[in-house]
Amino acid sequence: MDAPLRLRLSVTGSSLTGAPFSASDWPLLRELFADPRSARWLARDPASIDPQAHARRVAERFAECWASDGFGPYLLRLGPRPIGYAGLRRSRLDSQLETEALWAILPDHQGAGRATAAMRAVINHYNADETNAPRVASWTLPENAASLRVMQKLGFAYERDAIWAGLRHVVYRLDDAKASAA
Numbered sequence: 001m002d003a004p005l006r007l008r009l010s011v012t013g014s015s016l017t018g019a020p021f022s023a024s025d026w027p028l029l030r031e032l033f034a035d036p037r038s039a040r041w042l043a044r045d046p047a048s049i050d051p052q053a054h055a056r057r058v059a060e061r062f063a064e065c066w067a068s069d070g071f072g073p074y075l076l077r078l079g080p081r082p083i084g085y086a087g088l089r090r091s092r093l094d095s096q097l098e099t100e101a102l103w104a105i106l107p108d109h110q111g112a113g114r115a116t117a118a119m120r121a122v123i124n125h126y127n128a129d130e131t132n133a134p135r136v137a138s139w140t141l142p143e144n145a146a147s148l149r150v151m152q153k154l155g156f157a158y159e160r161d162a163i164w165a166g167l168r169h170v171v172y173r174l175d176d177a178k179a180s181a182a
Helices: 024-032 038-043 051-069 115-128 143-152 176-181
Strands: 007-011 014-020 071-080 081-093 094-105 136-140 156-164 167-174
Touching: 007 094, 014 081, 014 136, 024 038, 024 051, 038 094, 051 081, 071 115, 081 115, 081 136, 094 115, 115 136, 115 143, 136 143, 136 156, 143 156, 143 167
Parallel strands: 094 136
Antiparallel strands: 007 014, 014 071, 071 081, 081 094, 136 167, 156 167
16 A cells, blocks of 8 residues: 555535544544444444543554554544544455445534545545555445445445444445546
8 A cells, every 4th residue: 555645635614634543542532432423333332332441442453554554544633623533444344354444523523524525535545556456345334324425425335234243234335436436
């Protein structure tokens, strides 16, 4: 993979930036896991987790993506404020290694196209060199309408249902032709 992209985007008149996620970025994840509006999509049983401990574990895994694969989630900032993450990581789904597109935006910052814009920049960056471009999938719970909209706006198409973290998810795939147009 190419060197990490430093995201600089203008989304709905505001400046959105992104940098590779590090283990020290865990406070954003704690905020996501502590808010029931976002935790319901990010944890199998949100009421049973300790948001701080879980956030630290996930932040370490996100940082490890960069160390092992050369790509991973980006911490997204609106001005100085962390508001979410977006990027790619390797994940096992149905015992197959996939390149997963993933994102989460704090609930008060959703609905302004930020996740879509950030993921479009990430996908375009990694598809610039077609010889190294990963085949990208994304999955979510079937009732997560916001994430399904992001997938569809990016050109992902439904592929199948699968079990992830013990729950039924819908799997969408970005085909090669649509990836170059994202």
